[in-house]
Amino acid sequence: MRSLTALPPAVRRLQRAAGGQPLYDTATTRLIEAHALDAAPSPSLMQRAGAALAQLGRAIAPHARQVWLACGAGNNGGDGLQAAAAFQAAGYATSVHWLGDPQRCSSDTHAAWLAAQKAGVRFLDSAPPALDAQDLAVDALLGIGASTRQLPPNDPLVQLLQWLHLCPAPVLCADLPTGLQADTGQYLPGMAFERAPRSPRHTLSFLTLKPGLFTGAGRDAAGEVWWDDLGVDLNQHPDHRPCAQLGGAMALRSRAHASHKGSYGDVAVIGGEGLYLRGMGMGGAAVLAATAALHHGAGRVMLALLDEGACQLLPQQPELMLRQVSALHWDQGVVVCGCGGGQAVAAVLPQALEQAHRLVLDADALNAIATDSALQHLLASRAHIGLHTILTPHPLEAARLLGSDTTAVQADRLQAAHQLSQQTSSTVVLKGSGSIIASPHQLPCINGSGNALLATAGTGDVLAGMVGAAWAQGLPPHTAAQWAVWRHGHLAEQWPAGQALTAGALARCS
Ligand SMILES: NC(=O)C1=CN([C@@H]2O[C@H](COP(=O)(O)OP(=O)(O)OC[C@H]3O[C@@H](n4cnc5c(N)ncnc54)[C@H](OP(=O)(O)O)[C@@H]3O)[C@@H](O)[C@H]2O)[C@@H](O)CC1
Numbered sequence: 451m452r453s454l455t456a457l458p459p460a461v462r463r464l465q466r467a468a469g470g471q472p473l474y475d476t477a478t479t480r481l482i483e484a485h486a487l488d489a490a491p492s493p494s495l496m497q498r499a500g501a502a503l504a505q506l507g508r509a510i511a512p513h514a515r516q517v518w519l520a521c522g523a524g525n526n527g528g529d530g531l532q533a534a535a536a537f538q539a540a541g542y543a544t545s546v547h548w549l550g551d552p553q554r555c556s557s558d559t560h561a562a563w564l565a566a567q568k569a570g571v572r573f574l575d576s577a578p579p580a581l582d583a584q585d586l587a588v589d590a591l592l593g594i595g596a597s598t599r600q601l602p603p604n605d606p607l608v609q610l611l612q613w614l615h616l617c618p619a620p621v622l623c624a625d626l627p628t629g630l631q632a633d634t635g636q637y638l639p640g641m642a643f644e645r646a647p648r649s650p651r652h653t654l655s656f657l658t659l660k661p662g663l664f665t666g667a668g669r670d671a672a673g674e675v676w677w678d679d680l681g682v683d684l685n686q687h688p689d690h691r692p693c694a695q696l697g698g699a700m701a702l703r704s705r706a707h708a709s710h711k712g713s714y715g716d717v718a719v720i721g722g723e724g725l726y727l728r729g730m731g732m733g734g735a736a737v738l739a740a741t742a743a744l745h746h747g748a749g750r751v752m753l754a755l756l757d758e759g760a761c762q763l764l765p766q767q768p769e770l771m772l773r774q775v776s777a778l779h780w781d782q783g784v785v786v787c788g789c790g791g792g793q794a795v796a797a798v799l800p801q802a803l804e805q806a807h808r809l810v811l812d813a814d815a816l817n818a819i820a821t822d823s824a825l826q827h828l829l830a831s832r833a834h835i836g837l838h839t840i841l842t843p844h845p846l847e848a849a850r851l852l853g854s855d856t857t858a859v860q861a862d863r864l865q866a867a868h869q870l871s872q873q874t875s876s877t878v879v880l881k882g883s884g885s886i887i888a889s890p891h892q893l894p895c896i897n898g899s900g901n902a903l904l905a906t907a908g909t910g911d912v913l914a915g916m917v918g919a920a921w922a923q924g925l926p927p928h929t930a931a932q933w934a935v936w937r938h939g940h941l942a943e944q945w946p947a948g949q950a951l952t953a954g955a956l957a958r959c960s
Pocket residue numbers: 483487495496499522523524525526527529558591592593594595596597598599600601607624625626638656657
């Protein structure tokens with residue numbers, strides 16, 4: 451790829467490490483667009499969008515011989531037509547499939563169509579040109595105006611989508627990958643593919659960054675995300691409020707020389723149902739959480755296994771202090787409860803919910819609460835008596851707590867995390883691609899780190915331990931969750947190529 455410094459300042463590569471960028475839903479993006487259009491900018495927003503697409507496209511595919519653009523009938527297609535004119539003017543052999551009608555499109559899109567014609571762009575109505583890996587394809591079929599209308603399989607738009615999916619050239623998506631919903635990161639019905647696309651993806655988001663690019667199916671669909679505000683000041687109006695922010699690199703506080711283990715807090719992990727109870731020993735999960743807490747800076751880590759003392763010594767981890775649940779100090783440090791807890795964890799939950807000042811609830815603790823209204827009441831009451839809670843559900847656990855199902859949770863992950871946070875007065879970490887961190891009265895965060903190496907048993911237990919460690923070291927709950935989720939994903943991104951990621955190795959990484 452050409453040096454990023456060669457790009458004009460208006461086209462900025464979204465740095466994962468930057469974090470903190472605001473994300474805006476479609477309604478607010480439309481508001482921003484309307485305010486910007488009122489000012490009749492010149493060049494028009496669409497001309498700016500087209501020029502930015504062409505500039506980024508040239509950086510992505512500097513040796514392209516051909517550029518092919520699939521353009522829809524709306525303004526997203528207009529962006530593509532403006533880009534086509536710019537590609538052609540820059541000397542690329544440029545061809546376009548346009549689904550629009552010059553008699554029925556917006557005035558901006560009409561102007562873009564005229565510009566493309568004037569530049570000498572080739573308009574196609576049959577198969578696209580044969581592209582190779584160094585060429586470029588542009589997806590300008592649908593943006594934020596996509597509706598849930600389902601198309602028949604022989605619709606021209608569906609066919610263009612299939613060509614884009616199978617195209618050997620990198621694909622640059624204008625504003626959004628076609629069919630991806632900006633607010634949720636879910637595909638519209640009939641627009642998702644079972645297999646991953648053949649070539650790399652880039653997305654240049656206009657005016658605002660949209661939450662759907664970073665959660666659910668968004669990360670796979672969008673590939674590398676870029677952003678151009680088209681010269682519009684997003685903060686010019688008090689109604690332009692973000693719906694979330696993108697989480698990024700964070701550091702724990704540096705340590706003073708004059709400090710000791712007590713300065714970095716205690717983490718007590720409760721979990722690990724014994725083998726004798728139901729024939730399923732689950733101590734490993736609790737050991738993973740405790741190990742992660744230890745390796746991520748907690749001053750002291752206690753391990754209370756629910757195996758009635760069967761495990762008396764952990765030779766691999768002499769730093770972990772074994773405890774009976776009855777010997778824990780609930781008002782000190784952070785209690786992480788549930789990892790591998792099985793059914794046995796239900797017995798300790800009333801005391802943990804009533805007495806632990808800072809409580810992380812994971813896995814089987816969440817499942818037990820979901821089926822017991824008395825435990826639900828205790829959980830919801832904690833905030834009223836000054837006790838704090840972080841929940842770390844995966845989508846199924848969140849669905850059980852919400853009384854819904856995984857499809858409903860995944861259909862709007864931001865909303866599900868917000869609802870669970872409100873219902874339980876807790877910080878919620880909704881795990882999955884683009885984990886969501888939601889807390890009452892705080893802007894939710896979508897984590898930007900991580901990859902599919904984390905899809906292996908035990909990584910959730912490691913995360914629970916890391917959340918506990920960050921919280922024990924003094925970060926507020928929302929920030930502790932943000933740090934742990936980001937760090938967990940970042941470690942996976944740094945994982946040595948060709949080496950399997952195991953939860954045990956991840957827990958020892960810091
Ligand atoms: N205004 C500006 O200056 C700026 C605009 N910008 C750009 O505009 C984009 C938004 O443009 P937009 O509002 O025209 O919506 P867009 O995404 O093109 O879709 C509408 C078209 O798609 C069609 N269609 C919808 N759903 C469908 C479906 N399921 N299946 C099939 N067809 C479907 C729909 O057809 P209809 O329903 O009207 O029959 C209509 O033709 C935004 O994402 C950004 O790229 C930025 O550059 C900033 C400056």
